[in-house]
Amino acid sequence: MSKAANARIWQLVHQERSALVEDLRGLGSEQWNAPSLCRGWSVHDVLAHLVDVAKTTRLGFARRMIAARFDFDRDNQAGVDRERRTGPAQTLAAFEAVLGRTSTPPADLATRLIEEIAHGEDIRRPLGIRRNYPIEAATPALPYLVKTSKNFGGGKERCAGLRLVATDADFSHGEGPEVRGGAVTLLLALSGRKVDDAELDGPGSVEFLGRLDG
Known part of the structure; x- marks a missing residue:
């Protein structure tokens, strides 16, 4: 870099x-x-x-x-x-x-x-505090998260067999049922946080949500 x-x-x-x-x-x-x-x-x-x-x-x-x-x-x-x-x-x-x-x-x-x-x-x-994060702050983290094991803070296992697509940034990863969401939502989910069902869309979203640790 x-x-x-x-x-x-x-x-x-x-x-x-x-x-x-x-x-x-x-x-x-x-x-x-x-x-x-x-x-x-x-x-x-x-x-x-x-x-x-x-x-x-x-x-x-x-x-x-x-x-x-x-x-x-x-x-x-x-x-x-x-x-x-x-x-x-x-x-x-x-x-x-x-x-x-x-x-x-x-x-x-x-x-x-x-x-x-x-x-x-x-x-x-x-x-109940909301923040509109700049997309630029989330996108550099996504390539790191999808290739890093959750044992080291990543989400490689969480997204295995799925295709992640950011709806507000130039990011996609993987093959399989598609999971669509904002870059910040994907960052949170890949790092194991529970996100609301409504924050994700696509045929792979239910499977993805089930893998999140909370």
Whole structure:
């Protein structure tokens, strides 16, 4: 990927972080404590995870995985515990402090967009907050997701034997019964999130929906 493409991805990541901060200002305690779409995590917990994500470096990731005995779930929970402040306002301030960071673990840069969009929806959807994501922010992630195992955050197994078609972007993948949906919807579904039946269409949509983890 070119330097210009990398720079544009980081610009989009920073844009999504800023948009989430604006959406979270003024939430009440009940909303902060509401269950997110990440099983076992509240809205506050997911924000703490995003602070941790923004601060993760390549070397730091390697050290953390050794400490977690290469258990991704254990490492993620440790990150939440480390970055979750006493109150949501303090955690939101911590997130604002890392908005412009460009640190990343040793992974495809598209994963930074997946983190911001998927976790943004993990927070927004339970709270009834809507965001019209720029399509440009979702499309770089789709080729990565369809070729990457779900054990590493992708959706290769979820879309096997199906043809995915983005209705609002230049993206299609696979052979088989067609599944049509917006780029953001496909990103969420490929990363395992449950989406509404009405967000997908096509003869393969029922099969695809049945493969999502929630």
